[in-house]
Amino acid sequence: MNVLLIALLALPLLGAALTLAPLGERAALRLGVGVTGAVLAGTIALAAWFDHSAPGRMQAVTDASWIPAIGVRFHLGVDGISLPLLVLTALLTFLCAVYSTRKLPAGPGARAFTGLVLLLEVGMLATFVVLDLVLFFLAFEIVLIPMYFLIARWGSGAKVPAANRFILYTLLGSAVMLLGFLLIGSQAGTFDLTQLATAHGSGLTHATQVTAALAIMLGLAVKAPAFPLHSWLPDAHTAAPTVGSVLLAGVLLKMGTYGLVRVLLPVVPDGTATLAPYLGALAAVGIVYGSLACLALARPGAKGDLKRLIAYSSVGHMGFVLLGIASLTPSGVNGALFANIGHGLITGLLFFLVGAVKDRYGTADLDTLAGATGAALYGRAPRIGGLLAFAAVASLGLPGLAGFWGELLAMYGAFDPAAGLSRPAFLTYLVLAGLGTLLTAGYLLVVVKRVCMGDPRQTGPELTDLQAYEAVSWTPLAALTVVAGLWPALLLGLSDPAVKHLLGGG
Structure with a gap:
C-alpha cells in the first residue's frame, strides 16, 4: 500500500508536468479527468485495502531520510483520520475536472487551468498524508500558488484584490505556524509527527508548549477559517470560479482544522489545553457571526451575493468544527472530523449549484435573482431547484443528512468538555452554538424561498434544467450526503480509535 500512497502524489504531479x-x-x-479519475480510483483502492480493524495505526507507511542535516524525513502514512479526507479530496477534484470539460471558466486556457488544478491536488493530498512537520508545512504551502492563480486569472469581479488578500493572509499565517514547528523541532530534537505524538508533550516545558501551540493555532486558524481571521474568505469565494470555490470550501478549509487535530492535540497537549477555552470562544462567536452575516445578506434589498452568503456560512459551520476540537474530548473531536467531511460534501454541492444558477441568470445577486416574486427555480428548473433545497436543508443540519452528526457531536463535546476545562464557559459556547443553528435555519430557508419559489411566468431568460455533465458532477455529493447522514458509523468507526490514540498519546 505504501507504493499506492506515493503514486497518489506522483500521478497529479506528473499530470501537471504533462x-x-x-x-x-x-x-x-481530458488529461485532467483521466489523472484525477486515476487518483480517485487509487484512493478507493487504498480505502478497500485499509485495515479497518486498526484505524488508529498508521498504514501504507513510507519512512526514509530526506534532509539528514536537520532530521527531516520523507514520512507518509494514513490512518482513520486522514483516510476520509484523502477520499474527499480526490472525489471533489475529479468532479471539478469533469465539470470543467463543459464549463471551463473564461481565462488563459485549458492547459494552464488543468495544470494548476492538478498541482493543487498534489498539495491537498500531501497535507493529509505527510508525517513530518517540515513536510506538512511544504504541502500546506503548495496549494497557495495554484489557488491564487485560479482566483486571479479565472475568477470574476474584483478577482485580483481577492486573490492578493487570500495569499497575503495565508502566507502570513503559514509563517507564524512555521515558527511554532521550528520551536517544537528544536526543543524535541525531531520533526517526526509519530515520534512527537508518542512523546505526547514530554520533554517540552509548559511555556514551550503554550508558545508553540499559540503560533500553530494562529497559523492554522487563518486557513480554517476562524473568526476574526476569516475576512479573506468571502472575497475569495465571491471572485473564484465555481471549481475554485468548490475546492476552497471542500478541501482547503479542512487543511487548517486537520492540522489542529493532527499536530496540536498529540504534540503539545498541555499548551493546547491552556488555549482551548479561547479557541472555543472564537468558535462560538464565529458560529453566531457567520449566521448573522448570512441573514443580513439574505434579506431583501441587501444586494447580497449568493456565493458570498455561502462563504459566510462556512465561517459558521467551521465554527462547529473548531468548537468540537476545543472540547478536547473524543466525542467533540470525532464530531469535528465528521463535520469536516459533511461540510465538504454539502458546501461543495452548494457552490456547484450556485455556479449553475449564476451561469443561467448571469448573476448571483439575490435581489436581482429573486426580483419581485422570487427566482422560481421550482417552476423554471425544477431539478436544480430541488437539489438546491436539498443542499440547503442538509446544510442546516436536518437529521438523516451529513450536516447533522458532526454538529451534534461537537455540541455534545462542549456540553461535557475534557477535565480541566471550564464547564460553565463551554456551556455558554454550547448555548451560542445552539442559537447559531436556529439562525442557520433562518437564513437558509429565506434563501430557498427567494431563489426556489416564486411565479415561474415572470419575465426573464429561458432556463435549461439539469444537464448531463452537471448530474454526473453533483450526484455523488448528494448521494454521499445521504449515506453519511444515515450511516454515521462509516466515518465514526474510522476516526474514533485514531482520535483516542491522539488524545491519549498511546
Missing part, C-alpha cells in the same frame, strides 16, 4: 506540453484544449481537459 500540461506543459503543447496539448490542445480538449486534450488538456
Whole structure:
C-alpha cells in the first residue's frame, strides 16, 4: 500500500508536468479527468485495502531520510483520520475536472487551468498524508500558488484584490505556524509527527508548549477559517470560479482544522489545553457571526451575493468544527472530523449549484435573482431547484443528512468538555452554538424561498434544467450526503480509535 500512497502524489504531479506540453484544449481537459479519475480510483483502492480493524495505526507507511542535516524525513502514512479526507479530496477534484470539460471558466486556457488544478491536488493530498512537520508545512504551502492563480486569472469581479488578500493572509499565517514547528523541532530534537505524538508533550516545558501551540493555532486558524481571521474568505469565494470555490470550501478549509487535530492535540497537549477555552470562544462567536452575516445578506434589498452568503456560512459551520476540537474530548473531536467531511460534501454541492444558477441568470445577486416574486427555480428548473433545497436543508443540519452528526457531536463535546476545562464557559459556547443553528435555519430557508419559489411566468431568460455533465458532477455529493447522514458509523468507526490514540498519546 505504501507504493499506492506515493503514486497518489506522483500521478497529479506528473499530470501537471504533462500540461506543459503543447496539448490542445480538449486534450488538456481530458488529461485532467483521466489523472484525477486515476487518483480517485487509487484512493478507493487504498480505502478497500485499509485495515479497518486498526484505524488508529498508521498504514501504507513510507519512512526514509530526506534532509539528514536537520532530521527531516520523507514520512507518509494514513490512518482513520486522514483516510476520509484523502477520499474527499480526490472525489471533489475529479468532479471539478469533469465539470470543467463543459464549463471551463473564461481565462488563459485549458492547459494552464488543468495544470494548476492538478498541482493543487498534489498539495491537498500531501497535507493529509505527510508525517513530518517540515513536510506538512511544504504541502500546506503548495496549494497557495495554484489557488491564487485560479482566483486571479479565472475568477470574476474584483478577482485580483481577492486573490492578493487570500495569499497575503495565508502566507502570513503559514509563517507564524512555521515558527511554532521550528520551536517544537528544536526543543524535541525531531520533526517526526509519530515520534512527537508518542512523546505526547514530554520533554517540552509548559511555556514551550503554550508558545508553540499559540503560533500553530494562529497559523492554522487563518486557513480554517476562524473568526476574526476569516475576512479573506468571502472575497475569495465571491471572485473564484465555481471549481475554485468548490475546492476552497471542500478541501482547503479542512487543511487548517486537520492540522489542529493532527499536530496540536498529540504534540503539545498541555499548551493546547491552556488555549482551548479561547479557541472555543472564537468558535462560538464565529458560529453566531457567520449566521448573522448570512441573514443580513439574505434579506431583501441587501444586494447580497449568493456565493458570498455561502462563504459566510462556512465561517459558521467551521465554527462547529473548531468548537468540537476545543472540547478536547473524543466525542467533540470525532464530531469535528465528521463535520469536516459533511461540510465538504454539502458546501461543495452548494457552490456547484450556485455556479449553475449564476451561469443561467448571469448573476448571483439575490435581489436581482429573486426580483419581485422570487427566482422560481421550482417552476423554471425544477431539478436544480430541488437539489438546491436539498443542499440547503442538509446544510442546516436536518437529521438523516451529513450536516447533522458532526454538529451534534461537537455540541455534545462542549456540553461535557475534557477535565480541566471550564464547564460553565463551554456551556455558554454550547448555548451560542445552539442559537447559531436556529439562525442557520433562518437564513437558509429565506434563501430557498427567494431563489426556489416564486411565479415561474415572470419575465426573464429561458432556463435549461439539469444537464448531463452537471448530474454526473453533483450526484455523488448528494448521494454521499445521504449515506453519511444515515450511516454515521462509516466515518465514526474510522476516526474514533485514531482520535483516542491522539488524545491519549498511546
